[in-house]
Amino acid sequence: MYGRRTGTPAVAPVLTGLAGWLPSAVVTNDDLAARFATTDAWIRSRTGIARRHVAKPGEATSDLAVEAGRRALVSAGTGSADTVIVATTTxxxxxxxxxxxxxxxxxxxxxxxxxxxxxxxxxxxxxxxxAGLIAAGVAERVLLIGADTYSTIVDPQDRANAVIFGDGAGAVVLRAGDPGEPGAVGHFDLGSDGTQEELIMVAAGGSRQPFTATDTSRQDLHFSMRGKEVYREAVTHLTASARNTLRHAGLKADEIDHFVPHQANLRILRSVSDELGLPPERLRSNIESVGNTGAASIPLALADAAARRIVQPGERVLLSAFGGGLTWGSCLVDWPELAPTPHPYEGGEEPTP
Structure with a gap:
């Protein structure tokens, strides 16, 4: 079943390519400790993050997206797509x-x-x-890229957010295929709650509050997040969305081989995994080495797991995400046989298993 209100379509999106890309500049916890008079231990204990990659001056979201997209097309064995979607906050x-x-x-x-x-x-x-474009016959092959450069919107003087966010891009190629074949993506659950938009926000720069050189405060110009409230909402909605998706699919949590949530905060990920009753070894996370990369975080985590050969063909993968809006969503992937996936770090070097 696709979504909560529609039946299974005759045509489904099938995953055929996967890749990630991270900028070369790295900011470690020790770098931030010097800036904020904190410690590596403090940052790790609250976020699970040790380092994050950041774009260089002049390096834009599109630069990361292009490289991730190019590598995903190579992974899929094609140079073409009739639709390109970029998911981004930046x-x-x-x-x-x-x-x-x-x-x-x-x-x-x-x-x-x-x-x-x-x-x-x-x-x-x-x-x-x-999935909707493919099911409707509008698209045959879609290149979907999640890419964000949060370093361009997070105040470098804001310790609470500067320690969390990094930059990166991840991409997948989806083709029209059969709902029952390996690589099929489906059983979506999506939701939002716009009454809580103020929990995660960049206040200025849009039509509601246009940017002005004289009247816009530094705080309104940068990303803000009310951490404690976001933590509660994230655990609640990620858990509920994942459960809804499993119910749509007629599955139980113990039938999921890998849980790949948006890499928000390691404490959030573990709390949701515990709520779902999933054993710790089924939680996939690379937040320690990349931080929270926004819309890029799920495909980057998938690319990392694929490069390490952790995810195997035929296994069920549950994806779940939560973000500003508030928004949330989940879906399932029956993992396919993919071409060897290079690691998303710059240069594509393979990690040590």
Whole structure:
């Protein structure tokens, strides 16, 4: 079943390519400890993060998205896609969208291209959008990229958020296929609660509060998050969405081989995994080495797990995300046989298993 209100379509999105990309600059906990008079132990204990990659000056979201997208197309054994979707909170510009720029740089100049803005849930929303386009016969092959450069919107003087967020991009290629074949993506659960938009926000820069050089405060110009409240909401909605998805699929939690949530905070991930009754070894996370990369976090975690050969063909993978809006969403993937996936770190080096 796709979503909560529709039946299983005759055509489903099938995962055929996967890749990630991270900028080369790295900020360690020791770097931040010097800036904020804190310690590596304090940061690890509250976030589970040891380091994060950040874009260099002049390096934009599209630059990361293009490289992740190029590598995903190579993984899929194709150079083409008729649709390009970029899920991001940090587009290159407020106008135009980033996806057409990415498509053009990849040589996909006639592809349909648009952005999805669901903050950290953007990749799951993008998967659902791709599923709808494929089921309707509008698209045959979709390149979906989650890409964010949070370093461009997080105040470097804000300890609470500067220790959490990193930059990166992850991408998948989806083709039209059969709902029962390996790689099929489905059983979506999506939701939102706009009455709590203030919990995760960049206040200024939109039509509600346009940026002005004289009146916009530093705080309103940067990303803000009310951490304690977000923690509670994230655990609640991630757990409920994952359970809804399992119910749609007629599955129990112990039938899931891998749980890959949005890499928000290791304490959140463990709490949700515990609520679902999943053993710790089924939780997949790479937050220690990349931090919270927004819409890029799920595909980056998938690329990391695939490169380490942790996920095997035929295994069931549950994806769940929560982000600003508030938004949340989950879906299932029957893991396919993919071409060897290079590790998302710059240079593509394989990690030690």
């Amino acid at each position: 587009p290159d510009r407020s106008c135009p969208a980033t996806a057409p720029v990415v498509a053009g740089r990849l040589g996909l100049v006639e592809a349909a291209a648009f952005d999805v803005g669901a903050v950290c849930t953007g990749f799951v929303y993008g998967l659902a959008t791709a």
